[in-house]
Amino acid sequence: MFSKYSIAPTIYLMDRNYPSLKKMIDIPLAGNSYVIRCKSVFCPEVVDFVNPNEEDAILTLKITNKRIHNTFFKTLSKVPDEVQTRVVRILFPTREYEYLLTNTDFTIEELAYLYQLRWRVEGYYCVLKEKMQLENFSSKTVEGVKQDFFVKILTSNIASLLIADAQSQLDQEQKVSNKYAYQINQNVALGIIKNEIITLLMNQSLNMEPDS
Template identity: 30%
Template structure:
């Protein structure tokens, strides 16, 4: 796909872009961005050419300025298109992990640190911190994530003040735009998502859901007395007026049929879960462990921010921010596919063996560190047989770098506000 004219045409800002034989051509530009620019730009450019284009490196040079000019011609949609292609391929034959016959998904948002410039504040919004008058530019990202297969099906980067339910709908529409499998979808949501209009939207789309709710969501939920109870929430005249004022009008008399589950957390707190799954699809006993699986999307956010350094942007313009963001999301999906294939082979090899630990997994740091070069070698290799050899060699390499799985560990979530993690004035030399 990456070499196709159709992909190039969809990915360039103008039909005149990438038509002449420039120093920085279309495919190498894509590869440079996929390699994640985390050091100083000129160092990254020189290193890329020395490793992947050694012949041209001896006769020509890429400057930071020419690279920047080439990037201005590339639409961030290029990496969304690449991601869409691997999503279609991954789910094409229905051979993927499921939960009780469902494709188990989660939707959640995360605040992104972006370069704190006036343009970024105007484009994406900002937060104010404890210093009077101080603003810090921030953006919001929303992800629709396959929890069992560790694949981000749809993501978006938008303004900090955008409504998370609206972003969730965008991601769901993207999900539904793909050719639909006979395997139904089940989506987990945190407690920021319950609302009458959003539940109605999910019902109309034929989607199953489990979402955490506040006790006072509606009086019908608040008044439940058992651990597992079906309630009917009717949109009364007063509720219809309130919903209209909120900008989410629902016709008077509309009824939402919701199942309310109450589960006790280790802290003793009672958690309220709302779902449209029947008792035959999800028992009360299973609901707690199912909802706990939502933690997988939090783990992915942690990986994106701390392992892939998604907030360590290589530019200060919106187009460059979005290129980096969507390229990193795509790369994280490629990493997940390699991780799962390598772990599947590893488990097969370990069958019947007496091991110190019950389960081992691929060392994610090693995977991410090596992927940035291995993937580019595979993309640039034109011989299909050699490409397959590189692929298999990388899988074997990953299986030599494993770590034990230590179960039943919990960590306190750190949500405190802080200054940006990555300063643009201090790009790394190493």
């Protein structure tokens, strides 16, 4: 019933605002896997799992008329009678228990590691939305919005490369000259790159022919 990551093309890692019966149907139908954090009161079946303090169980979620009414099943040609999913309890560093739904057979330790991988993605969303102001468009036309979007993504990618390179050089210098570990100020660096991106891209010295 459950699939190892070695045969699953994609593993969807989702926070606790995303669990739904439809996702637990759609994702496996496409041959993929999911790891979804859910609230302890997500559904009655999860509540029943939480109360006895179990760590790992297979749940059978009946697709009742009420659930069909409250969930978007419009894209399914046939709604199944039930959905089976696995639920595990994870102890986070905060000493709080969280609950993950999945259709994989990873160990609890592997699932905890997988779920933590999404934090870098969340961090990048923060960069795009807050620092790059991705949703602050200068145009109201379709093409203008697309241009704004792709320019900011390109600028963010270039900034990430430059900041990583600068941090690597700084780390090397600090090994021999300083006992303190300094970090590149990403906010300042990003602001400079945003303002100088046109000059940077137009710099002819960056367009050198590769060595033959």
